Amino acid sequence: MMIKGMRIQALIWMFFFMIANAGLFAQQTDSIPENVKENQKCLKCHGNKYYSYYNDWVEGDVRERMNPFYVIDSAEYYNSNHKTFTCIDCHSYEYEEFPHPGYLRMEPSYSCMDCHGFGDEWAKFNFEEIQSEYEKSIHSQKHNETFSCWMCHNPHEYKISARTEENIKEVIAYDNAICLNCHADIDEFMFIAERENPNVLETHDWLPNQALHFKSVRCIECHAEQSDTLLVAHNILPKEKAVKKCVECHSDNSLLMASLYRYQAKEERNKAGFFNSALLGEYYVVGANRNYYLNLISIVLFGLVVLGIGVHIVLRIINK
């Protein structure tokens, strides 16, 4: 019941959002956006490590520590996808009260699909398929109760990157940080699975130049099933199915062309003759970058040398 109610609320909300947004853009240039003022009500507590409130019992201001997990970085927030939101767009308006009413603890949170599951505006992201891929993923399969999209997409920070960021290294760093958030942090990991997480550096010690690899490819290149229709693959496979063969990347039809470099990978061979030329800008992937002309020249030169030697041998034999 509750969930259903939320969903209708979301729909109504989306409707207002769109109307409000139209007005917002018109005046955005000069004034501080409406939601910033509104959010200050929450951020005066949730934006800092400490907060104070008026305590009726002792009749005075009291200063206390904020639970570090409840602190929100407002710089990140106003840079995120949902920066135009007020806190109470996603949370109950009753949070304006303090102490927060106890029953709010039980309030279920929205899911991405509540807002993004309909409408053309989001069609390019293909949320439906992301959802179904996610459901197949190892995280969802094993920890359906605790895991959700929010685990990787921090509600107060998530900023779309692969689609918009030009610098591939930045994308890689951003995307890998998402995974390392748990896989390099025991507390976050154990919040979901009740065992210690293996050290990522040790479990990948078979990978030479590990530091370089982790800066040059994303975890999902090896760990997610590639999809033709999604820009970012979401089906994280069990570890047995992870890419371990070097030639999957280090060869002329490198899997990187279909994943990491998907947007750059338009042509097969560029003017200067480099195959997989999208890889040229920032990287050199042994085996994946080959130069057509260099190949040709080397074959011709090599052929000439062998021919020369052959002729010489024949002449030597004849002249013996």
Add this chain to the structure above:
Amino acid sequence: MAVKYYFYPLWLRFWHWLNAVLCILLILTGLSMQYSNPDFPFMRFDLAVSIHNITGILLTASYLIFLVGNMITGNGRYYHLNLRTISTELMKQFKYYTLGLFRGEKPPFPINEKRKFNPLQKISYAVVMYVFIPLLIITGWALLFPEITIHDVFGVSGLHLTDLLHLIIGFFVSVFLIVHIYFSTIGATPLSHFKAMFNGWHKTHD
């Protein structure tokens, strides 16, 4: 009359054969990485990488043997190029290999204790040993520690340029190797130079 020279002291022979084995391994593993193909795996990629790295490091050590050996034994003097005369000398030697050899002429630069190499040998050995191999070693180490390589050269990956240079020189050394092995068969008998590189004694023609 055949004259014998002790051209290849033990350290040189040791260096040379170590060098030869390492170079061949490097070329084979290098080719297999550059042309890696999942459908025709010549060699497992990670294995090729490991072998290439290890032999590359060993080659650096072996190159130091060569450098130091050449310096302290005086073998280095055979590598001195006279830049003024080298081009005419090269022409003569080239003519000999393409024509004179078949007309039964005498070699234009007969071997003696002052002159171990004819001009063609001299320039190819000098260029390979003092230009190509050092460049290969430097670019190789840069690729081994990509963190220290210059990252961005006018928007192109420094690693990529380094690798391109490494590749091109690697190709030249491979060509050298083939020609070198072939020319080593032009001796008193086809095998006599190889024997020389084993026992140290070089026999001149006739």
